[in-house]
Amino acid sequence: MSQTATGAVAAPTVQGQPRVGVAGMWTFLATDAMGFGGLFIAYGVLRVRAAAWPDPRAHLGLGLAAAMTFALLASAFTMTQAVRAGGRRARLGWLGATAGLGLAFLWGELAEYRRLWVAVDPVRVDSGLYGGTFYALTGYHGLHVAAGVVCLLAVALRGARPRTVEVLALYWHFVDLAWMPIFTFLYLMPTR
């Protein structure tokens, strides 16, 4: 800390803080990417080596998954706008929109789980490799979205400081990024 001209003690310099926050978030995202990577590798190996793999279109709701994907893409846009917003009020508005879209995504995921669980030919966690890998990947990602929504609300409640929002945006875009291969490989990729 340093003395100012008026004799008041100045706050510690914040020049290095955003870099530290961004670097810390990138470090976390790198380790988290390894978690997703491990799950994707496990999914790929199990799917390729399986004697038969169900057609995704036979079980999964493609329309709902597409709507969830568009909600997540829209949330990436609103998050970018939150970072770019000049005023606190606008920033809070964009953060609220992002949290709302995140909640919509989670609602869609829970609706999909419920539909799969009670279907005539149900897909459950114990329904072999297909069900296990599906719930592991989508559940792991869903937990990330839920954590992101909680963080968004916490940041909004604490005043939505621009630098905090910037660091949080990195996390949110990463969550958006992680959904893309899940959507392609679990929902769209044809069998054989």
Place this chain on the structure above:
Amino acid sequence: MTTAAPERSRSGRFGSTPLTFVALAALTAAELKVAGLDGAGPSRATTLVGLLIVKVGLVLTLCLRADFRRRSAARLVLIALILAAGAAAVLMLEAAFQARVR
């Protein structure tokens, strides 16, 4: 005068435009279209992976602002390429060994 600088730097850091998100939505729509087509599985899978790579690239460069011009990024890419080439060589050797055993 000095207050404008942080705003500029923030918008510069996340300088993506709505066009990025329109492109991502269009690519997702294209994925849905390809998935709905009747045809050979391998060609559809290749197209889907291609579209996925474009989407991931867009998010990495325009949303996460990964700077590929940095020396550390170049090193990471080099390491990834070496690992990929190594893995490919091991897989090819294993395939050749398996073919000889059979």
